[in-house]
Every structure is written in structure tokens, then in C-alpha cells.
Amino acid sequence: MHSALGRRPTSAIVARMFDGFAHVWTPLVTARSLGRTPLGLTLAGERVVLFRDARGQVGALIDRCPHRGVALSLGHVAPDGCLECPFHGWRFDRTGANRHVPFNPQARRETLGATPIPVRELGDLIWVYTAPGATAPVEPQPPEGLIAPGLRRTLIARTWACHWTRAMENMLDSPHLPFVHRATIGKPVRRRMTPTSTMEITWEDTAFGGRSRAILDGDDKGAHLEFHRPNIMALHIPIPGRHLRIHALVIPVDQATTRLMVVASRDFAKLGLLEPFFARMNARIADEDRAVVESSQPSEVPPLAQEHSVATDRATREFRRYYFETLRPSAA
């Protein structure tokens, strides 16, 4: 497979980058986790390297040297702020431009660049746009709770052995709460539900994706969740006069691996006393979901017609429609 690909023109390789997750902004890592050392990651099956130049500005390149395909993330940042390949020392700036080819002053460096991808540092996170090229057609639009000033944010991260679409649907799925989370966030519903209870899942299209409520037996408690395309859920927990939100950031690594970040944002108890509480609670809830999500077959969500759905699957059905219309049209 690899040798065959290697003989194809570069444009063919570029065309299949980030297969199933192309042309979207996604959070990738916390800004804090990127220091002086380049950071190599896999995103939707594609190797990406992040680094900071001499002024601390973030660059993102496909983690493959254009010379011999070596992982640039094994290199280091030179004093001029360029990322230096570990093999023969070619140096690339944040835009991927080739700034130095040792021993070859005659080399046409303008033709020897690395592949950049758009990158931004926003809130406490680094975001990338999943298409090659230094410019993106739009800017990232994170949910308010991830970037608004004056909020305290607590983040935990997990790696799950599943396709990202199963994890994303889990985050949009309210009817599982009293079963998977019977002793935690599902407890209030579990207490109120009866064998004849009904749940209504509402869905409203928005510019960023959609908004959904889960109403048990006609009683709307005011909580709602938002789906921010392509891969963020923001749960708004109603506390009068306060901001409290829990965000799930569902990041595809490869076909069988998903990186999950859970970020709680709040505008109260900001001194850090509640920090361990929020971190523990979010970790516990995420860990409750894990076995169920990882067990789903097939790993990637199938087209709607291939599974049975009911009325309370409204939000996950909307996700699946978006997924097959926009990200995976070839699989619909």
C-alpha cells in the first residue's frame, strides 16, 4: 500500500488527506502541552507536527519531510525558529517554506517545502484545519465556554478504542443517562422515571450545528446541549445567573482510536478549590461511557437505514445525517 502510494503524484496523496474528516476546524491539544519540543500527533489517520517558532507562534505541518518522508516531529526547533528535519537538516518555517538545505546552496528551495495546515491558538487549545495549505476559508468558531474570558476551565483527556463517530453520538445521546450513568449524572432522571415515562428529544438547527433538549414526561428542566460541527458537544447546565457548561471534544485519531477531551467551564468557584471535584467527576462520567461506546459494532456509525432508531434518537440521527452528507458522502 505504501509503496504504491509513494509512486503517485503528490496531488493524489493530498486529495485523500484526513479522509472522512476533511475541511473542518478541530481542537487538537491543549496550548500548554506544546512547549519548545515539536509535538507529533495523528489526526484522522494523518500525521501532524506542531511546533512553536522563536516568537512562540504555533506552526502545523504534515509530519512528513518532503525529502525522504521522515517524521519532522523527531527533529527540533532551530534557533531561527524553523523546524529542522532530523535526517539531513532541512529547515522549514511555520508556513512550511524551506529555509535551508545543508550542503546544497544551489537547491531550488522554493520547490522543497513541507505541507502546512492552518493552525490557531484559541482559548486554552490549539486548533487545526484539516486541509493542506496555509490558509483556511473560515476561522474556527469555538463554543463560548471554551474561549470566553473570565471563566475557569477544567480539562481531562482520555483515549478510547473506537471510531470517533460512536463517541460523538454518545455525547449527543440523552436517553442513555439513567442507564450508563445511573449513579452520577443519570441519577435525577432515574429517580423520576417510571415504566410508562416518555422522553421528548427536541432538535433545532443552528448556524453552528444544532441545539437539543431532553424533556422527561413533559417537564423541561432547562438543560440543553449544543452540537458544534464537526465534533464538539456543549452541555448547558442551568444555574440561575451562573455559567456552567461541560464540553466534549471528540477528536479522531485513526479508524480505531479517539481522543476525548472534556472541558468544564464555570464563572464561579474560580479559586481552584473545586478543581479536583470537576476533574474527578468528568473523568468518572467519561469512564462510565467507555466500555459501552467501545463495544459498538460496526466501529464507525453506519448509514441510518442499517440500524434501528426510535423517536429519542433524534439528536444522533441529526448527527448521522450531517456526517454522511458532509464528511463521508462516499459512504452514504
Ligand code: FES
Ligand atoms: S528526510 Fe528530511 S531532510 Fe532528508
Ligand SMILES: [Fe+2]
Ligand atoms: Fe454518557
